[in-house]
Amino acid sequence: MKIAVYNYREFDEGAYFEKFSKIYNVEIVRIDDAPDLQNANLAKGCFGVSVITTAITKDIIQTWSHLGIKHISTRTIGYDHIDLESAKDLGMTVSNVTYSTASVANYTVMLILMALRKMKMVMRRAVGFDYSLENSIGMELENKTVGVVGTGAIGQKVIQNLSGFGCKIIATDPFIKKEVTKYAQYVSLEKLIKESDIITFHVPALEDTYHIVRQETIDQMKDGVILVNTARGSVINTTDLIKNLENGKIGACALDVIENELGLYYQDYKYQVIGNHELSILRDMPNVLLTPHLAFYTEQAVSDMVENSIASIVASFNGEENKFKIC
Numbered sequence: 001m002k003i004a005v006y007n008y009r010e011f012d013e014g015a016y017f018e019k020f021s022k023i024y025n026v027e028i029v030r031i032d033d034a035p036d037l038q039n040a041n042l043a044k045g046c047f048g049v050s051v052i053t054t055a056i057t058k059d060i061i062q063t064w065s066h067l068g069i070k071h072i073s074t075r076t077i078g079y080d081h082i083d084l085e086s087a088k089d090l091g092m093t094v095s096n097v098t099y100s101t102a103s104v105a106n107y108t109v110m111l112i113l114m115a116l117r118k119m120k121m122v123m124r125r126a127v128g129f130d131y132s133l134e135n136s137i138g139m140e141l142e143n144k145t146v147g148v149v150g151t152g153a154i155g156q157k158v159i160q161n162l163s164g165f166g167c168k169i170i171a172t173d174p175f176i177k178k179e180v181t182k183y184a185q186y187v188s189l190e191k192l193i194k195e196s197d198i199i200t201f202h203v204p205a206l207e208d209t210y211h212i213v214r215q216e217t218i219d220q221m222k223d224g225v226i227l228v229n230t231a232r233g234s235v236i237n238t239t240d241l242i243k244n245l246e247n248g249k250i251g252a253c254a255l256d257v258i259e260n261e262l263g264l265y266y267q268d269y270k271y272q273v274i275g276n277h278e279l280s281i282l283r284d285m286p287n288v289l290l291t292p293h294l295a296f297y298t299e300q301a302v303s304d305m306v307e308n309s310i311a312s313i314v315a316s317f318n319g320e321e322n323k324f325k326i327c
């Protein structure tokens with residue numbers, strides 16, 4: 001059975017594709033670029049395609065369907081980049097993957113600590129030999145209330161990690177998880193927004209998580225609140241975020257994800273104009289940490305992604321139960 005792997009990255013995924021294609025007895029068709037209408041036909045003869053977070057549009061899905069592709073697997077947890085309705089209409093199945101939750105959870109804690117210790121400016125100043133103390137005083141996590149929005153796989157791990165720091169942890173999620181109640185108190189989103197010094201997001205991009213952070217909710221937050229987003233850009237209204245960073249209501253933020261990042265992150269823009277005004281404004285703020293959607297990026301996570309993407313297409317091919325299936 002053949003699998004077309006788009007955005008194939010030799011430098012980090014190559015060794016794992018070699019290893020797991022042997023274990024699962026599949027042939028990999030390597031395609032280095034993101035899928036588009038020009039290269040969609042390279043998947044001809046494959047049962048499934050493996051993709052990452054680039055736009056998987058109706059046109060591409062239709063082309064694959066005509067070629068006989070039956071399954072789309074994204075080597076990511078998030079799947080909002082795939083037109084699921086089109087895939088469903090054409091009778092194709094779609095799956096995502098799970099991978100080491102420590103990857104994003106550890107990264108989230110790092111971002112929280114970096115924001116509290118003003119690390120962006122401390123490091124920037126040190127590059128210019130400015131070793132003065134003025135304006136670099138930080139804050140300690142132990143004295144803070146951290147609000148965790150979403151207590152799924154990653155949110156739970158974040159809470160477990162944070163429990164070692166002695167901070168107060170409150171959380172919100174429509175589904176209460178018993179393990180979480182060992183370390184955190186469940187509250188409503190409204191209460192969490194009002195009482196948190198730091199708010200960290202671990203929810204998927206859904207209709208009801210769209211712009212959880214907007215002017216109306218920012219008004220309810222504590223002055224100087226710190227926002228951390230390693231979930232999806234759509235959770236935060238970037239225009240309102242900038243306005244409230246400029247007027248000082250929001251004290252700092254750390255964003256591994258941002259609205260309109262598709263097509264920008266994972267590319268080298270060194271010699272190009274990025275053409276994203278909001279990102280350009282945020283980049284220059286001393287209290288805003290930006291990273292290009294790589295919280296997941298560890299050796300263990302990449303190994304898990306490759307293996308689970310192959311395993312999911314194989315399960316679908318064999319007509320077995322596919323625990324990664326979305327639709």
Ligand code: NAD
Binds near residue numbers: 153173209232
């Ligand atoms: P998950 O599905 O295990 O957990 C999501 C949780 O959010 C669930 O418990 C769900 O009940 C909860 N939820 C849904 N709507 C909610 C709402 N309105 N309010 C509060 N909670 C709500 O997902 P996960 O594996 O924990 O991942 C969380 C998100 O992190 C993913 O959706 C993905 O977008 C993002 N992510 C980012 C990276 C990265 O590199 N930055 C990597 C992996 C995942």
